[in-house]
Amino acid sequence: MLLNILFALLIFGYAGWAIFRHVKKSKQGKCAACSLAKNCETKCDSIS
Amino acid sequence: MLNIALIGNPNTGKTSLFNNLTGTYQYVGNWSGVTVEKKVGVIKNKKGNLIDLPGVYSLSPLSKDEAVVSHFFVTEQFDGIINIVDASQIERNLLLTMQLLEFGKPLIIGLNMTDVAKRRGITIDETILSKLLQVPVVPVIARSGKGTGTINDLLETNHQTESSFKIDYGQLVEDRIKKIISMLPSELSIPKRWTAIQLLEGNAEVTKFIASFENANQINQIIQETNEYVKRELGVPTLARWIYSVRKEFIDQVIAKSVVSQQDQDKSLTEKIDRVVTHPLLGIPIFLVTMFLMFKLTFDWLGLPLSDMLDGFLSGSLTNWLTSGLNALQASDFIKAVVLDGIVAGVGGVLVFVPQIFILFLLISFLEDSGYMSRAALVMDRTMEMVGLNGKAFIPMIIGFGCNVPGVMAARTIEQPRERLLTILLTPLMSCSARLPVYALFVGAFFAKYQALVVFSLYVLGIVVALTLAKIFSMTILKGEFSMFVVELPPYRMPQGKALFRSTWDKGKGFIKKAGTFIFGGSVMIWLMSYAGPGGFDVKMDDSFLAMIGGVLAPILAPLGFGSWQAGASLITGFLAKEVVVSAMNIIYHVPNADSLQGLLSNEFSPLSAFSFMVFVLLYVPCLATVATIRKEAGSAKWTYFSVGYALVIAYLLSLVIYQVGRLLGY
Numbered sequence: 001m002l003l004n005i006l007f008a009l010l011i012f013g014y015a016g017w018a019i020f021r022h023v024k025k026s027k028q029g030k031c032a033a034c035s036l037a038k039n040c041e042t043k044c045d046s047i048s
Numbered sequence: 049m050l051n052i053a054l055i056g057n058p059n060t061g062k063t064s065l066f067n068n069l070t071g072t073y074q075y076v077g078n079w080s081g082v083t084v085e086k087k088v089g090v091i092k093n094k095k096g097n098l099i100d101l102p103g104v105y106s107l108s109p110l111s112k113d114e115a116v117v118s119h120f121f122v123t124e125q126f127d128g129i130i131n132i133v134d135a136s137q138i139e140r141n142l143l144l145t146m147q148l149l150e151f152g153k154p155l156i157i158g159l160n161m162t163d164v165a166k167r168r169g170i171t172i173d174e175t176i177l178s179k180l181l182q183v184p185v186v187p188v189i190a191r192s193g194k195g196t197g198t199i200n201d202l203l204e205t206n207h208q209t210e211s212s213f214k215i216d217y218g219q220l221v222e223d224r225i226k227k228i229i230s231m232l233p234s235e236l237s238i239p240k241r242w243t244a245i246q247l248l249e250g251n252a253e254v255t256k257f258i259a260s261f262e263n264a265n266q267i268n269q270i271i272q273e274t275n276e277y278v279k280r281e282l283g284v285p286t287l288a289r290w291i292y293s294v295r296k297e298f299i300d301q302v303i304a305k306s307v308v309s310q311q312d313q314d315k316s317l318t319e320k321i322d323r324v325v326t327h328p329l330l331g332i333p334i335f336l337v338t339m340f341l342m343f344k345l346t347f348d349w350l351g352l353p354l355s356d357m358l359d360g361f362l363s364g365s366l367t368n369w370l371t372s373g374l375n376a377l378q379a380s381d382f383i384k385a386v387v388l389d390g391i392v393a394g395v396g397g398v399l400v401f402v403p404q405i406f407i408l409f410l411l412i413s414f415l416e417d418s419g420y421m422s423r424a425a426l427v428m429d430r431t432m433e434m435v436g437l438n439g440k441a442f443i444p445m446i447i448g449f450g451c452n453v454p455g456v457m458a459a460r461t462i463e464q465p466r467e468r469l470l471t472i473l474l475t476p477l478m479s480c481s482a483r484l485p486v487y488a489l490f491v492g493a494f495f496a497k498y499q500a501l502v503v504f505s506l507y508v509l510g511i512v513v514a515l516t517l518a519k520i521f522s523m524t525i526l527k528g529e530f531s532m533f534v535v536e537l538p539p540y541r542m543p544q545g546k547a548l549f550r551s552t553w554d555k556g557k558g559f560i561k562k563a564g565t566f567i568f569g570g571s572v573m574i575w576l577m578s579y580a581g582p583g584g585f586d587v588k589m590d591d592s593f594l595a596m597i598g599g600v601l602a603p604i605l606a607p608l609g610f611g612s613w614q615a616g617a618s619l620i621t622g623f624l625a626k627e628v629v630v631s632a633m634n635i636i637y638h639v640p641n642a643d644s645l646q647g648l649l650s651n652e653f654s655p656l657s658a659f660s661f662m663v664f665v666l667l668y669v670p671c672l673a674t675v676a677t678i679r680k681e682a683g684s685a686k687w688t689y690f691s692v693g694y695a696l697v698i699a700y701l702l703s704l705v706i707y708q709v710g711r712l713l714g715y
Contacts, residue, residue, distance in 0.1 A: 004380045011386055011572060018569030022562075022624065026673035 050096030051125065052203060055117065055148065056132035057141050058103030059538055061160045061190030065132055066100040068193035069200065093200055099126065105140070107147045108251040108288070111463040118253035121151065122238060128154040130199060132190065135165035135172050136539075138307065142299045143292075147246075149181065149213035152239045156202050157181070158188045158195065164539055167316060169309055176306040183211055191544060217245075217294050220281075224248065224274045231263040231270075247271055249288045318539040322423065326537075331427035338415070339507065343500040346408045347491070352499070354403035355488070359643065362396040382585075386575055389638055394571025395563050397634030397645070398627045401485040406556045408481065412450060413551040417543035421446055426537065435515045436522025441471040445514065448478035449507070450555055452674040455480075456681055466528040470521055472682050473691050474514040476670035479507050481559065482626040486665045489630050493646030494655040502659070506666050513667065513698060562625065570628045574621060575635050589636065608664060608700070609657030609707040622665065624672050629665060656715040660707040667699035 054069075056062050070089030087100045101120060102113040109115040131148050133141040148155055159174055178185040184202055188195030216222060228244035236243065246254040248271055258264055275287045284290045325334050345351075367388065374384050415421055424446060429439030440462055448455025452475055459471040479487075487506060491499040522528070577594040581587035589595060590613075598617030605611045605619075618632035637648050653661065669692050670678065679688040 003377060004383055007379060007383045008386075011383075011391070012576075015569035015572035018565040019573060019624075022566035022569070023672065026624070026671070027676045 050091075050127045050203065051099060052091070052096055052128045052130055053099045053101060053120065053126050054130045054132065055101045055144070056103060056158075057105055057134060057137070057144060060103065060132050060134040060137075060141065062100060062103060062132050064190035065130070065158060065160070065188065065196065066098060068190065068196045070098050091200070091203070093204075095204060096127070098130075104144065106144060107246065108249055109253055111461060112468075113460045115253060118251060122253055122257045125237075126153065128156070128203065130156050130158055132158040132160050132188075135159050135162045135187075136168055136170060138165070138170070138172065139299060139303060142302065143295060145181070146215065146295045146298070147242075149183065149211050150215070150239075150242045150245060152210050152212070152242065155183045155211050156199060157183060157185045158190070158199060159185055160188050160190045162187050163189070167539075171308045173306050173308070177302065180302045180306060182213055191547065214241075215294060215298055217291060218282075220277060221248065221274065221287075221290070224270055227270055228267055231267055232258070233261060245291065248274060249291050250286075316539065318419075318537075321540055322537065325420070325423050326426055328430075331423075332431070335424050335427055336508070338420070340500065340504045342408065342411045342415075343504045343507070345411060346404050347488070347499040347503060351404035351407050351488075352492075354407075355400050358403060359400045362392070362400060363643075366396075367392060385579065386572060390571050390575030390635060391568060393634040393638070394574065394631035395568050397489075397630050398485050398567055399560075399563050401488045401630075402556075402560065404488050405481055405484055405559055406552060408484065409450065409555040410548065410552040413548050413555070414543050417541070417548060417551070419538045419540045422537050431515065432518075435519040436526075437467055437470060437518050441467060441474075444471050444475050445478050445511070448475040448480060450481055451558075452476045452478065452480045452670060453677045456674060456677045459681065464528075466522075466526050469682060469687065470518055470526055472678055473521070473687065473694075474518055476674050476678070476691065476695065477510045477514040477517070477667060479510045479666055480626070481555075482671065483665055485627050485630045487662055489633070489646065490649070490653075490658045490662055493649045494653065494658040502662075506662055509663065510666055513702070517694070517698070559627075562627065566625055567627060567631055570621060570624065571631045571635060574617075574628075574632050578635060589638070594636070607708070608703040609660045610653060610664075612652060614652070615661065619664070619668065622671075623669055626665065626671055654715075656707060656710040660703045660710070663706055664699050664703040667695055667702065669695050669699075 054062050054066055066087070066089060069091055071092045089098050089100070090096075091098050099120070101117045104114045104117045106114075107118050107121060109118045129148055129151070131145050133145060145157065157177075159172065159177075162172065165172065174185040174187055186195050186198045186202065188199065217225070225241060225244045225248070228247060229240045232240050232243060243254060243258070247258065247267065250271075255268075258267065261267075271287070278284050278287045278290045282290060284293065325331060327334075370387060370392065371384075374387060379387075421443070425439040425442040427439075428442040432438050432442055441459070443461070444455045444458035446455075447458045455475040455478060456472050459468050459475065462468040462471055484503075487503045488499075491502045495502045574594065577597070578589050578592045579585060579587070581592040581596070583591055594617050595613045597620065598613030598615070601616030601619065602611045602613050605616055614633065614636045617636065618629045621632045622629040633649075634645055637645055649658070669675075675688060675692060678691050679685065682688060682691075
């Protein structure tokens with residue numbers, strides 16, 4: 001029983017987080033598509 | 049930490065050099081305008097940051113990506129410049145170098161493509177060049193990374209030697225330069241002589257920069273006077289022209305001393321190939337055949353057998369392992385259902401098509417890297433002109449075939465605002481790779497023998513609709529002038545295995561990552577909505593929340609041939625990411641593998657309604673990430689709503705026509 005609750009928490013927790021992150025990242029638009037995003041310091045913000 | 053700017057003409061290998069110097073991997077293409085935004089990476093020896101700037105011919109900006117560079121020079125602090133120079137086009141490349149040298153920061157020239165230059169009969173003596181320009185010149189092969197070590201070493205030693213380069217622009221202009229310099233504030237953050245010359249040259253960013261200074265009006269007056277003087281006394285139409293000609297003369301002298309040109313023996317292979325592939329009549333058919341072959345390989349010849357194998361594994365071995373694992377752990381029925389009917393069905397249903405996606409990306413990377421894609425833009429130029437755009441707009445569209453987001457961003461290379469907006473609005477009609485799993489699923493079920501042909505027809509339909517709308521928009525809401533298209537055709541080259549696989553992996557890894565994150569999450573949620581309903585949990589799927597939501601759309605979609613709640617529900621989820629349409633279908637139809645889903649679909653769809661569905665998926669709405677990018681790039685909420693709205697209308701109308709006409713014809 002405990003194991004089942006743990007499984008459910010893990011699966012739904014991760015699923016919720018993944019969706020939340022995807023939507024958040026997508027809304028940023030261009031940076032989400034940039035493969036250098038992690039190393040990039042400008043984060044596409046400096047240029048309007 | 050040092051901040052080093054990497055700058056050069058378009059398509060000279062800046063991004064390749066950037067990758068080699070920083071050890072990161074950034075998208076590289078054999079065409080102009082790949083980098084439209086500056087990017088920063090840490091140099092391998094950790095001594096500093098490298099800033100990759102968009103390729104420009106001059107520091108005086110014409111388009112938005114060029115303005116990025118001038119803006120950078122005017123407003124940001126940096127310690128040195130690496131100027132990458134294409135040896136085969138040295139004359140034109142040095143024009144930018146002149147402007148950089150005048151800036152006075154320590155500069156290193158990376159002389160790239162010396163091999164191409166040699167083949168054209170041009171040999172450059174870098175020692176003499178270095179002496180004449182008073183800066184280090186390092187021969188590099190940006191693609192393989194040869195020479196980057198020397199640049200790295202030089203960065204450590206060279207960053208204190210400011211360049212003292214000076215060109216004499218003639219007595220009068222020099223006097224005016226001095227006058228402007230004396231009027232600039234003493235605490236100016238950028239070199240005064242450079243500022244004065246750029247102002248005289250008419251650099252809009254610099255003019256904007258000094259506009260707030262107290263002497264701005266007087267400076268502008270001097271510029272005007274000088275302009276008139278140049279016209280009157282020197283017989284040159286503009287001051288910028290005069291500055292250009294002085295620099296050009298200097299460059300000619302430099303070249304005369306440092307470049308050995310021989311008669312071009314080898315009427316190169318590039319020219320021979322170009323005579324065929326850019327032929328006015330044959331060009332477009334060759335482009336279409338190339339595309340068709342690409343799909344033939346992707347679907348019929350290579351992709352299908354591989355994806356069948358993967359499907360066998362996912363629905364066979366993997367499902368069995370998971371089932372016995374879950375049984376051993378005594379998992380409840382609910383957990384078993386979410387794992388097997390939700391995650392495995394949803395994520396697995398999309399992963400099955402990974403082979404097709406990777407093969408297509410490999411082929412696109414090959415074409416890009418070989419140099420053919422620039423020709424495709426050239427070939428399309430005449431057609432594009434007929435609809436109020438030009439060949440340059442086709443490049444963002446080709447990039448859009450991979451993913452619409454970078455496609456929309458690439459529209460920055462277009463100078464003319466009207467054409468730029470038009471390109472931004474139409475790029476989402478290009479069929480991106482996320483739509484591929486949907487096609488793969490349906491062509492497998494309904495058009496087994498003609499898979500490549502049907503997918504090819506969808507891609508072409510995307511282009512045709514984009515061109516038709518371009519014509520309509522440019523005649524109605526986006527009227528305006530036309531601009532000319534000048535494209536630089538890079539020489540053909542055989543793509544290198546390593547770079548090719550890297551660029552394929554780079555494009556494709558996002559897809560796999562998405563499967564593990566968003567598609568996973570989406571699948572779980574879709575499954576939950578199909579498992580729960582107003583009546584509680586474990587309801588019949590027709591009574592679930594998902595059926596209720598999808599059911600709202602069903603009557604609207606009925607005239608298009610797919611009026612079921614299942615189609616409606618999967619289309620709604622597709623707005624977040626188009627692959628999810630396939631996940632949703634797998635979960636809804638609750639089948640163990642792609643083969644049986646395809647079997648089941650044939651009860652729900654006919655070949656005609658399946659085609660109508662695919663057309664709808666192709667056009668109906670850009671995904672969330674693309675919409676957000678359009679909002680940022682177009683800078684207008686109105687145009688963003690418009691891009692979503694017109695796509696929905698067009699998708700509906702076209703699917704309606706296809707389905708209804710098809711039925712009348714007896715399909």
